[in-house]
Structures are given as structure tokens and as C-alpha cells.
Amino acid sequence: MTTSASSSTGPQDIAVGGDDAVIDRLVEANARYAEAFTDPGMDARPVRQVAVVACMDARLDLHKALGLRLGDCHTIRNAGGVVTDDVIRSLTISQRALGTRSVVLIHHTGCGMETVTEDFRHDLEMEVGQRPSWAVEAFRDVDQDVRQSIQRVRTSPFLLHADDVRGFVFDVRTGRLREIHPAGKEA
Numbered sequence: 001m002t003t004s005a006s007s008s009t010g011p012q013d014i015a016v017g018g019d020d021a022v023i024d025r026l027v028e029a030n031a032r033y034a035e036a037f038t039d040p041g042m043d044a045r046p047v048r049q050v051a052v053v054a055c056m057d058a059r060l061d062l063h064k065a066l067g068l069r070l071g072d073c074h075t076i077r078n079a080g081g082v083v084t085d086d087v088i089r090s091l092t093i094s095q096r097a098l099g100t101r102s103v104v105l106i107h108h109t110g111c112g113m114e115t116v117t118e119d120f121r122h123d124l125e126m127e128v129g130q131r132p133s134w135a136v137e138a139f140r141d142v143d144q145d146v147r148q149s150i151q152r153v154r155t156s157p158f159l160l161h162a163d164d165v166r167g168f169v170f171d172v173r174t175g176r177l178r179e180i181h182p183a184g185k186e187a
């Protein structure tokens with residue numbers, strides 16, 4: 001940790017705003033982590049046989065929020081926590097090669113994907129002269145997007161276990177999960 005001798009700044013000054021050497025800080029932090037690290041002796045199969053698909057949002061600490069420990073689960077994250085083909089790829093490997101049986105889907109309040117539109121794709125094409133092969137997967141209604149994600153998992157032909165799939169919205173202000181029930185099912 002770099003600490004400043006100046007009274008106007010403190011140890012936290014590297015935590016706010018840009019830090020050109022951010023990756024150096026991460027590597028330093030890893031050196032300290034590794035000093036205290038002991039081999040947990042686990043294999044690659046998640047202990048609790050669960051895969052969590054969640055948004056990449058920086059405010060969502062999945063392990064703490066769900067009481068998970070090292071080795072408990074697979075964590076698959078992307079912008080929005082959207083079930084894309086690549087998420088299905090990871091879930092398929094998670095279930096078929098590494099023994100998971102349950103899937104938890106987590107979106108959250110205040111998601112950046114609610115402020116993006118499909119114009120993003122068009123604007124990107126205008127700027128770089130090439131249309132991305134991927135869909136932006138922006139959404140307006142987070143509950144509806146969780147339902148769609150549940151549906152994509154449930155209907156995937158590649159997964160072995162599609163019965164224990166549940167979806168939630170994490171409230172970034174309260175830390176609480178709210179369950180979203182699939183279309184056609186009352187709470």
C-alpha cells in the first residue's frame with residue numbers, strides 16, 4: 001500500500017479516480033495475498049455444485065452477498081448478467097465437465113445496461129466502420145430480463161440440469177435479493 005506523507009492525501013487517494021498504475025497495485029496486492037495463501041487442496045469441481053451468472057457491476061460482491069466461500073461455485077459474469085451463447089457455453093462446461101446442477105441468475109438495480117440502447121451498436125458501427133457480431137442486449141425492464149434469462153437457461157438443449165434455475169434482482173442500496181418468478185408463475 002502506498003501511503004502519502006502529505007496531510008492532504010491519505011492511503012485512500014489511490015482508490016478514487018484514475019490510477020495510471022492500477023495494475024501495478026493489483027500485482028503488489030497479489031504478492032501480499034500469496035504470502036498468506038495456503039493450498040486449499042481442492043479440485044476444480046465446485047463444492048456446492050452451483051453456477052452463478054451475474055452482472056459485472058462493481059458493487060456486487062457475489063461471494064459475500066450469497067455467503068459463498070472459495071471453491072463453492074462457478075461465477076460467470078458479463079455486462080448485464082445476460083444469458084448469451086457464451087454464458088451457455090460456460091454453463092454447459094460447468095454442468096457436463098465439472099458437476100454443477102443449479103443455476104442462479106442475478107441482475108441488479110441501477111444497471112448500466114438500462115441506460116444503453118441498441119443505438120449503441122449503430123453508433124459503434126459509425127465510429128469504427130464495422131458492425132459488432134454481438135447483440136448489445138440492453139434492457140429497460142430488469143424483471144423481464146431476468147425472466148428471459150431464466151427462459152434461455154431452461155430451454156437450452158445443451159444443459160443437463162435446467163430444473164433448479166432461479167433468478168433475482170440484487171438491490172445495490174440494501175444488499176437484498178428479490179426473487180423473480182418465471183412468466184406464468186405467481187409469487
Ligand SMILES: [Zn+2]
Nearest residue numbers: 055057111112
Ligand atoms: Zn449491471
